Amino acid sequence: xxxxxxxxxxxxxxxxxxxxxxxxxxxxxxxxxxxxxxxxxxxxxxxxxxxxxxxxxxxxxxxxxxxxxxxxxxxxxxxxxxxxxxxxxxxxxxxxxxxxxxxxxxxxxxxxxxxxxxxxxxxxxxxxxxxxxxxxxxxxxxxxxxxxxxxxxxxxxxxxxxxxxxxxxxxxxxxxxxxxxxxxxxxxxxxxxxxxxxxxxxxxxxxxxxxxxxxxxxxxxxxxxxxxxxxxxxxxxxxxxxxxxxxxxxxxxxxxxxxxxxxxxxxxxxxxxxxxxxxxxxxxxxxxxxxxxxxxxxxxxx
Numbered sequence: 001x002x003x004x005x006x007x008x009x010x011x012x013x014x015x016x017x018x019x020x021x022x023x024x025x026x027x028x029x030x031x032x033x034x035x036x037x038x039x040x041x042x043x044x045x046x047x048x049x050x051x052x053x054x055x056x057x058x059x060x061x062x063x064x065x066x067x068x069x070x071x072x073x074x075x076x077x078x079x080x081x082x083x084x085x086x087x088x089x090x091x092x093x094x095x096x097x098x099x100x101x102x103x104x105x106x107x108x109x110x111x112x113x114x115x116x117x118x119x120x121x122x123x124x125x126x127x128x129x130x131x132x133x134x135x136x137x138x139x140x141x142x143x144x145x146x147x148x149x150x151x152x153x154x155x156x157x158x159x160x161x162x163x164x165x166x167x168x169x170x171x172x173x174x175x176x177x178x179x180x181x182x183x184x185x186x187x188x189x190x191x192x193x194x195x196x197x198x199x200x201x202x203x204x205x206x207x208x209x210x211x212x213x214x215x216x217x218x219x220x221x222x223x224x225x226x227x228x229x230x231x232x233x234x235x236x237x238x239x240x241x242x243x244x245x246x247x248x249x250x251x252x253x254x255x256x257x258x259x260x261x262x263x264x265x266x267x268x269x270x271x272x273x274x275x276x277x278x279x280x281x282x283x284x285x286x287x288x289x290x291x292x293x294x295x296x297x298x299x300x301x302x
Contacts, residue, residue: 019084049083055259211227
């Protein structure tokens with residue numbers, strides 16, 4: 001187990017209870033109700049933070065599926081941290097661990113081990129966050145060596161608190177309750193990638209795990225639910241791809257569309273997407289499969 005500094009341990013433990021706080025805080029809306037304005041606030045906070053999580057935490061920071069200026073990385077990580085789902089170092093550490101040990105004993109949140117069935121679903125969806133596995137065994141070197149990212153990681157709860165304060169300032173308890181509800185909905189949407197996307201859905205690409213392409217999860221997470229493609233081509237900036245009847249089919253992927261907009265404004269470059277030849281070669285029924293670990297981030301980053 002990694003030896004954490006006292007400060008890091010304290011800040012990580014603080015955020016371990018954040019989900020409890022915003023789940024309980026969501027009940028405020030039962031008292032205040034929701035106006036059109038606060039409902040739009042829920043949607044705006046959900047969309048901005050899920051997009052920051054998928055485009056910055058996941059596809060940029062963790063898998064380096066495209067390049068972007070440092071300012072985009074830093075601001076995106078702050079927005080993602082405001083979702084109350086930890087900071088960049090913790091997030092990347094667990095996600096890389098998931099890819100290295102998918103469906104194996106050391107996988108942080110597999111629905112197939114150490115439990116199966118309904119209990120496996122609960123474990124992958126929320127149980128692992130309440131277990132000793134909450135603390136990563138190793139934090140990624142590239143994040144730890146970046147002073148700004150390390151500060152964001154250790155103080156990841158401050159953007160969450162600030163956004164809650166802004167919500168209260170805008171519309172009092174009603175908007176604070178909307179903030180908590182948006183955060184709770186986003187929490188469960190994110191966790192469906194760990195749980196549902198490893199249980200239900202198609203597997204058009206050959207991988208050595210139970211990752212699935214799940215349309216519902218993709219809708220909730222602006223494209224992350226095309227999870228089988230992601231496990232087959234981890235460095236791809238586009239997840240919305242499948243193979244049907246021997247042909248490559250492109251699926252809705254709002255996160256990739258957002259990256260294309262960033263590219264248009266010079267805020268993203270070198271978006272990595274597998275060729276159709278590579279996609280067909282990895283198709284589950286292909287006789288010319290590529291190595292299953294292609295696209296895995298370099299181990300020196302972990």
